[in-house]
Amino acid sequence: xxxYLDARPMIRxxxxxxEDFEIRRNCLRHRPSKHWVVFDCDGxxxxxARCECMVQRISREHSEQLQQAAATWEEAYWRPLxxxxxxxRRVAEINREFASHFRARRRWRAVTDAIRAxxxxxxxxxxxxxxxxxxxxxxxxPQPDTEETEGRLRDLLSV
Numbered sequence: 001x002x003x004y005l006d007a008r009p010m011i012r013x014x015x016x017x018x019e020d021f022e023i024r025r026n027c028l029r030h031r032p033s034k035h036w037v038v039f040d041c042d043g044x045x046x047x048x049a050r051c052e053c054m055v056q057r058i059s060r061e062h063s064e065q066l067q068q069a070a071a072t073w074e075e076a077y078w079r080p081l082x083x084x085x086x087x088x089r090r091v092a093e094i095n096r097e098f099a100s101h102f103r104a105r106r107r108w109r110a111v112t113d114a115i116r117a118x119x120x121x122x123x124x125x126x127x128x129x130x131x132x133x134x135x136x137x138x139x140x141x142p143q144p145d146t147e148e149t150e151g152r153l154r155d156l157l158s159v
Contacts, residue, residue, distance in 0.1 A: 005047060007062035010037070014069045018077040028070050043067055 010030065014021060022029050027048075028037040036048040045063040047054045058066065116122075 003056060004059040004062065005053065005056040007045065007058050007066050010035070011062075011066055011069045014073045018073055021073060021078075023074065023078055028073075037066065037070065039063075039067055039070075 013030065020031050022031060029035070030037075034049065035053060038046045038048055040046065043063060044060065045058045045066045047058065
């Protein structure tokens with residue numbers, strides 16, 4: 001008479017504590033127990049562990065149930081978790097790229113401000129675009145310096 005390992009506790013754990021499992025190296029791994037489940041090409045499950053659990057084989061019936069539970073777990077838990085993590089990495093990447101656009105501009109401003117200071121040109125004024133339909137706002141904006149200063153600035157920036 002052949003004795004088989006009862007895989008039902010692992011099958012139940014896949015449904016009750018999906019966060020305890022992960023897929024690594026194309027194998028299902030139970031993190032707390034460090035037990036791995038490997039499915040062969042025929043669909044038979046085998047336990048890989050550092051204990052006597054791996055000595056006994058898993059029955060064909062339990063292998064099928066374990067494979068079905070693992071497929072359900074992967075579809076309902078693991079893939080959405082990976083998709084969420086990928087989305088978070090993408091958002092972080094976009095935020096870093098967005099921030100880099102402004103850091104580069106700040107460095108450029110520091111360089112142009114230093115050059116302007118060399119030529120005795122005052123601090124740079126903010127360039128605010130104004131809707132021409134709102135002339136009352138245009139009165140509130142700082143007016144440019146003399147034409148001479150604007151000419152010197154144009155010459156400086158065209159170099």
